[in-house]
Amino acid sequence: MSTLESALRIALVGNPNCGKTALFNQLTGSRQKVANYAGVTVERKQGRYTAPSGRTVDLLDLPGAYSLDAASPDEAITRDVCLGIAAGERRPDLLVCVADATNLRLHLRFVLEVRALGLPVVLALNMMDAAARRGIRIDIAALERELGLPVVETVAVRRAGAQALVERLDRAVAPSALPAPEDLHVEVRRLLTLCVSMPSSTAATDDAIDRVALHPVWGLVLLAALMFLIFQSVFSWAEPLMEGIEGGIKALGEWSVQSLPQGPLRSLLSDGLFAGLGSVLVFLPQILILFLFILALEESGYLPRAAFLLDRLMFKAGLSGRSFIPLLSSFACAIPGIMATRSIQDPRDRLTTIMVAPLMTCSARLPVYTLLIAAFIPEQTVAGVFNLQGIVLFGLYIAGIVSALVVAFVTKRLYRDRSEHVLLLELPSYRVPHPRDLLIGLWERAWIFLRRVGGIILALTVLLWFLSSYPAPPEGAVGPAIDYSFAGRLGRGLEYIFAPIGFNWQISIALVPGLAAREVAVSALGTVYALSGSDETIAAELGPLIAGQWPLATALSLLVWFIFAPQCLSTLAVIRRETNSWRNVAIAAGYLFSLAYVASFITYQVTRALT
Amino acid sequence: MGNADPIARRLRDLGFVRGETIKLVAQGPVGGDPILVQIGFTRFALRRSEAARVRLQPAGETA
Numbered sequence: 001m002s003t004l005e006s007a008l009r010i011a012l013v014g015n016p017n018c019g020k021t022a023l024f025n026q027l028t029g030s031r032q033k034v035a036n037y038a039g040v041t042v043e044r045k046q047g048r049y050t051a052p053s054g055r056t057v058d059l060l061d062l063p064g065a066y067s068l069d070a071a072s073p074d075e076a077i078t079r080d081v082c083l084g085i086a087a088g089e090r091r092p093d094l095l096v097c098v099a100d101a102t103n104l105r106l107h108l109r110f111v112l113e114v115r116a117l118g119l120p121v122v123l124a125l126n127m128m129d130a131a132a133r134r135g136i137r138i139d140i141a142a143l144e145r146e147l148g149l150p151v152v153e154t155v156a157v158r159r160a161g162a163q164a165l166v167e168r169l170d171r172a173v174a175p176s177a178l179p180a181p182e183d184l185h186v187e188v189r190r191l192l193t194l195c196v197s198m199p200s201s202t203a204a205t206d207d208a209i210d211r212v213a214l215h216p217v218w219g220l221v222l223l224a225a226l227m228f229l230i231f232q233s234v235f236s237w238a239e240p241l242m243e244g245i246e247g248g249i250k251a252l253g254e255w256s257v258q259s260l261p262q263g264p265l266r267s268l269l270s271d272g273l274f275a276g277l278g279s280v281l282v283f284l285p286q287i288l289i290l291f292l293f294i295l296a297l298e299e300s301g302y303l304p305r306a307a308f309l310l311d312r313l314m315f316k317a318g319l320s321g322r323s324f325i326p327l328l329s330s331f332a333c334a335i336p337g338i339m340a341t342r343s344i345q346d347p348r349d350r351l352t353t354i355m356v357a358p359l360m361t362c363s364a365r366l367p368v369y370t371l372l373i374a375a376f377i378p379e380q381t382v383a384g385v386f387n388l389q390g391i392v393l394f395g396l397y398i399a400g401i402v403s404a405l406v407v408a409f410v411t412k413r414l415y416r417d418r419s420e421h422v423l424l425l426e427l428p429s430y431r432v433p434h435p436r437d438l439l440i441g442l443w444e445r446a447w448i449f450l451r452r453v454g455g456i457i458l459a460l461t462v463l464l465w466f467l468s469s470y471p472a473p474p475e476g477a478v479g480p481a482i483d484y485s486f487a488g489r490l491g492r493g494l495e496y497i498f499a500p501i502g503f504n505w506q507i508s509i510a511l512v513p514g515l516a517a518r519e520v521a522v523s524a525l526g527t528v529y530a531l532s533g534s535d536e537t538i539a540a541e542l543g544p545l546i547a548g549q550w551p552l553a554t555a556l557s558l559l560v561w562f563i564f565a566p567q568c569l570s571t572l573a574v575i576r577r578e579t580n581s582w583r584n585v586a587i588a589a590g591y592l593f594s595l596a597y598v599a600s601f602i603t604y605q606v607t608r609a610l611t
Numbered sequence: 612m613g614n615a616d617p618i619a620r621r622l623r624d625l626g627f628v629r630g631e632t633i634k635l636v637a638q639g640p641v642g643g644d645p646i647l648v649q650i651g652f653t654r655f656a657l658r659r660s661e662a663a664r665v666r667l668q669p670a671g672e673t674a
Contacts, residue, residue, distance in 0.1 A: 105651035
């Protein structure tokens with residue numbers, strides 16, 4: 001072996017939700033997403049660490065698989081890498097088969113399948129702490145002997161919990177010499193009898209929680225209450241923080257342009273950067289609160305339960321309970337949501353889920369919703385406890401969900417699909433989310449958001465400022481300078497298309513850069529209004545400004561537009577990649593645009609007739 | 612369970628084989644579908660159409 005190839009290539013394999021990614025993070029120091037449900041990892045991830053001997057190890061994290069007889073796209077990735085038939089990928093030198101020590105009956109079967117591949121295999125018995133708590137005792141020496149594989153204990157979520165594994169991997173491992181058993185299940189039963197003693201088959205707390213959480217009535221009540229609580233909190237908890245950020249930005253904006261002379265630089269800073277970026281930055285607290293809930297739910301193991309409760313409803317609508325988690329992730333962003341559909345076995349269920357995922361209200365739409373709701377919906381308390389603005393926000397989310405169900409239903413009808421679809425979903429044990437993991441998750445989300453603000457949103461805002469400021473108006477022109485600029489003319493042109501749904505030229509302009517990132521629609525409005533107003537207009541106050549200028553019908557129409565509009569090029573790109581078809585992209589963009597236009601048209605005309 | 616049926620094959624991989632004990636844990640809110648069954652340490656949500664592929668005997672008798 002040449003020195004260049006001397007890095008040892010190790011792949012982590014195992015059943016879904018056994019802790020492969022947590023081990024991967026522990027070994028390589030990465031921060032790949034981990035959560036408590038099957039199918040978090042849907043693509044191969046690569047990392048690297050240095051063994052105590054100084055040898056470099058290339059570590060591959062693979063999606064979980066119940067069997068090498070792959071049933072879904074993510075399982076196929078694992079199969080191909082293990083068999084060495086993945087395109088452009090060298091077969092691993094060694095496999096670490098990870099098994100959940102509390103779930104050995106299921107997981108050992110896969111271990112036997114992996115052992116038969118003929119590669120050197122090390123078995124990592126993960127979650128040994130949970131096994132010990134439940135009184136499960138495993139005779140490691142006997143298991144090693146009977147399996148013919150080295151076996152190490154790990155606790156992937158604990159610091160240094162993978163130390164034994166690192167040390168074992170540093171020594172030579174030979175492929176198992178034992179013949180493959182005729183019936184894997186018989187062999188698993190033999191191994192369990194010989195090596196494992198367990199007092200009871202489930203955790204008592206799981207049973208107790210599930211009696212309520214899966215109850216036909218209380219389960220649904222709990223789910224609805226939980227969802228409602230999330231949207232109430234997004235609105236009411238974030239408010240003081242948002243006011244703080246808003247005030248800070250305004251003060252900073254005023255202070256920093258104070259010493260500058262009138263001119264392009266001053267305009268760029270106050271109209272472009274502070275008016276544009278500031279209006280987006282304000283939404284950081286709301287996005288973090290939303291993510292706090294999503295992260296906690298993901299960690300707890302509740303999400304597959306919700307999928308169980310909703311399966312029938314989603315099946316009627318042409319989806320599957322399996323679509324629930326990808327669709328819920330789409331509330332954060334449709335891109336990871338669409339990628340998460342790889343764990344859906346049925347190709348048609350998967351395609352339908354991908355097509356409706358953009359209807360889930362992603363966090364980038366939150367700034368638009370919040371801006372409009374705060375400006376147009378009075379702050380009132382309904383029935384003593386509920387915040388009216390929170391209820392409207394909840395309603396917008398519900399509108400997205402309902403339209404997704406309707407679209408899925410129509411799709412099912414169009415394809416006249418009567419074939420069988422599968423659910424087959426494993427429900428994991430509950431886990432209390434670890435505060436440290438939640439904080440790391442939130443920190444990462446905050447960082448991603450700030451990078452977006454400092455990257456694409458900043459770039460587009462500056463570009464828009466330029467297009468809205470040049471060419472400068474001719475001498476002696478009347479009216480705001482923006483009327484003479486590129487953006488002003490473009491907006492006036494687009495207004496012909498959007499006037500029937502109530503959008504003025506400022507909104508029409510803002511929709512264009514919103515294609516690259518939805519939040520930019522807000523920052524673009526900030527910039528456009530700052531430039532079209534008189535010099536004294538203080539730009540940070542976009543909300544009161546539009547509240548005074550737009551009719552209610554326009555605001556509602558814009559809200560409805562954002563439920564549907566396919567205004568995100570990255571989402572369209574991911575649809576193209578995951579379905580490998582431009583046709584699907586065209587269908588998605590076409591139907592979303594038509595729905596948006598029709599729904600906004602109705603909203604605008606009806607509201608105008610009523611007010 | 613036929614070998615050509617991918618759902619049956621998957622069920623067998625998940626441990627739905629002769630001689631295992633299955634317990635019904637919960638039923639879905641609408642029409643009792645899907646069902647939640649416990650096999651070994653693991654709980655699986657299955658639609659009734661999927662579960663119909665598993666042949667059962669009342670507890671106490673051996674397969």
